[in-house]
Amino acid sequence: MEQRKRLLILGSTGSIGKQALDIVGEGEEFELVGLSAERSWQALIEQASIRGVERVALVDLDAASRAAESWTSGEVLAGPEGLVRLVLESGADLVLNALVGSAGLGPTVTALGEGIDLALANKESLVVGGELVCRLAEATGAAILPVDSEHAALHQLLSGQGAGCVQRLTITASGGPFRGLRREQLDQVSVEQALAHPTWSMGGKITIDSATLMNKGLEVIEAHHLFGVPYERIDVLVHPQSLIHGLIQLADGAMLAHIGPPDMRVAISYALHGAESVQLPIEPIDLARVGALTFEPADEDAFPCLRLAREAAVAGGTAPCVLNAANEVAVHAFLAGRLPFNGIARVIEETLQAIEPEPLRAFEVLYEADRRARELAFSAVSALA
Ligand code: NDP
Ligand code: MG
Numbered sequence: 001m002e003q004r005k006r007l008l009i010l011g012s013t014g015s016i017g018k019q020a021l022d023i024v025g026e027g028e029e030f031e032l033v034g035l036s037a038e039r040s041w042q043a044l045i046e047q048a049s050i051r052g053v054e055r056v057a058l059v060d061l062d063a064a065s066r067a068a069e070s071w072t073s074g075e076v077l078a079g080p081e082g083l084v085r086l087v088l089e090s091g092a093d094l095v096l097n098a099l100v101g102s103a104g105l106g107p108t109v110t111a112l113g114e115g116i117d118l119a120l121a122n123k124e125s126l127v128v129g130g131e132l133v134c135r136l137a138e139a140t141g142a143a144i145l146p147v148d149s150e151h152a153a154l155h156q157l158l159s160g161q162g163a164g165c166v167q168r169l170t171i172t173a174s175g176g177p178f179r180g181l182r183r184e185q186l187d188q189v190s191v192e193q194a195l196a197h198p199t200w201s202m203g204g205k206i207t208i209d210s211a212t213l214m215n216k217g218l219e220v221i222e223a224h225h226l227f228g229v230p231y232e233r234i235d236v237l238v239h240p241q242s243l244i245h246g247l248i249q250l251a252d253g254a255m256l257a258h259i260g261p262p263d264m265r266v267a268i269s270y271a272l273h274g275a276e277s278v279q280l281p282i283e284p285i286d287l288a289r290v291g292a293l294t295f296e297p298a299d300e301d302a303f304p305c306l307r308l309a310r311e312a313a314v315a316g317g318t319a320p321c322v323l324n325a326a327n328e329v330a331v332h333a334f335l336a337g338r339l340p341f342n343g344i345a346r347v348i349e350e351t352l353q354a355i356e357p358e359p360l361r362a363f364e365v366l367y368e369a370d371r372r373a374r375e376l377a378f379s380a381v382s383a384l385a
Contacts, residue, residue: 004031007272008090010057010083010107011098013037013044015203016121016147016264020096021047023269023280030272033090036083038103041067048074057086059103084110096147096272097122100205101328102321102370105129109363115140119271121147123222124328128321129366130225145271146226150219152267153246153258154227155275161248169229170247171219172239173298174199176211179240183302189341191334199242199262208331212344213298217309221320224313231313236306238296243285261285304345312352318369319357325373326351326380333381340384347380 007024011017012035024030032053037044039060045067048056057077058064064078077085080103087095087110095111096119097104104122109129111118113136120126125133137144146152150171158166177196178186194211195204202210209215216236223234237247242262249255260266263282270277300307305327312323330347333339339347354376358365 004029006031006033006091006093008032008034008087008092008095009098010036010087010095010104011100011122012047013040014098014100015201016098016268017096019265020098020268020272021051023265023272033092034086036086036099037063038099039063045071055086055090057082059083080106083107087111087116088114092116094119094272096268097125098147100124100203102128102324105133105363105366108133109136112137112140112142112144115142117143117145117274119145119147119268121268123148123218124324126222126225127218127324128370129360129363130221130320131316131360132363132366134225143274144226145275146222147264147267147271148219148222149245149260149262149264149267151223151226151246152270153260154223154248156270156277157246157248157256157258158227159275161250165251166229166248167251168233168235168249169223169227170235170237170249171216171223172237172242172244172246173213173216174210174242175238175240175296175298176213178211178302179238181302183304183342186302186341191337194334194341198240200264202264204335205328205331208334208344209327212305212331212341213303214305214309214327214331214344214348216298217306217313218324220309221313231310236298238298239293241290241293243290243293259285259287305348308345308348308352312357315357317357317359318355318365319352321366321369322352322355322357322373323348325370326377329374329377329381333385338385339381343381343384346384347377350380351377 007030032051034055036057041063054074068076094117098121102124104125108125197207220234244257247255247257312319326348330344
């Protein structure tokens with residue numbers, strides 16, 4: 001029998017993490033060598049017990065000590081250092097990074113630095129430090145396999161295309177729950193409305209990013225780093241049915257589209273299986289029943305986050321890191337009822353204006369930019385509250 005792949009899942013209690021566990025299932029293909037969460041220690045211990053995993057990490061110290069008290073059949077590592085140790089010491093062949101936010105950067109860097117292949121759901125890692133992260137992967141020979149559905153689609157479309165054949169990339173957006181509304185109509189929308197995504201069921205942060213279209217902005221930056229394509233050749237297209245995930249335009253004018261069910265297990269499985277399509281218990285799409293696929297441009301007046309992300313991307317250096325940090329603070333404040341929906345873009349814009357982008361010489365520059373951006377974004381939130 002072929003040797004089982006040693007898999008480490010970071011963020012196993014989240015939306016992507018749980019779906020990844022479903023895919024790994026009872027099968028013989030993977031050996032689970034570790035799991036992690038921020039603070040959901042009971043859910044994490046339950047996952048570990050059911051699956052016979054012997055090491056877990058919890059970033060929250062209090063949660064880690066509670067877990068260690070009640071779980072005696074395995075080891076609990078604590079804090080951000082514990083998470084890094086889990087990556088360093090688990091002997092994994094493949095790490096799935098399904099953390100949310102810039103907290104995912106440390107584990108991404110650790111895995112790639114060790115030459116471990118990375119299935120990457122945590123797009124923030126690439127947004128914040130894409131240049132350095134990709135250079136590191138190249139230096140150690142570790143592969144980055146995208147888990148984001150649009151990027152998994154593009155990865156599949158691009159494989160087998162000759163150099164110079166591909167002219168443009170397109171990532172699609174559902175448009176989120178507020179598609180078609182004008183900016184002034186978005187002033188009063190509630191957290192509950194923003195969390196009601198029309199086609200995807202996801203964690204809270206990315207659901208709000210989808211409602212503001214920041215998610216597409218982050219994904220443009222992610223695509224740029226993953227595929228080495230300049231920003232002016234990456235398009236965003238609103239496609240409310242969420243069936244086409246990515247398109248490439250070839251030199252002769254032909255376009256190839258990736259059509260798939262709006263189910264993240266397709267992309268997760270593609271990444272975990274090393275960019276291969278394997279059998280999944282998912283109903284295929286009945287296009288005759290779907291009837292029509294529609295497309296429209298993104299409305300950057302109503303959803304300025306997409307424009308802000310593109311501007312930060314083009315400015316480069318620490319600007320995408322600042323954009324991301326301000327977005328995390330603003331989304332958190334919105335979810336806590338401390339900031340109106342339109343305040344999210346305002347906080348990000350003010351933070352970007354206040355911090356001059358710096359070149360990325362080393363990862364330390366990013367940690368400092370992230371810290372400063374958060375501080376300024378917090379003040380901007382307070383001023384708007
Ligand atoms: P969730 O919020 O559902 O889960 C996040 C996971 O990370 C949980 O296990 C959580 O632990 C853990 N976590 C949260 N914060 C920290 C932290 N500071 N340090 C360490 N661990 C932490 O997120 P999603 O699964 O929705 O998203 C994960 C990533 O995948 C994001 O980058 C998102 O953009 C991307 N993605 C998600 C998609 C989806 O369908 N959900 C689609 C495409 C991309 P705890 O349970 O303790 O909170
Ligand atoms: Mg996506």
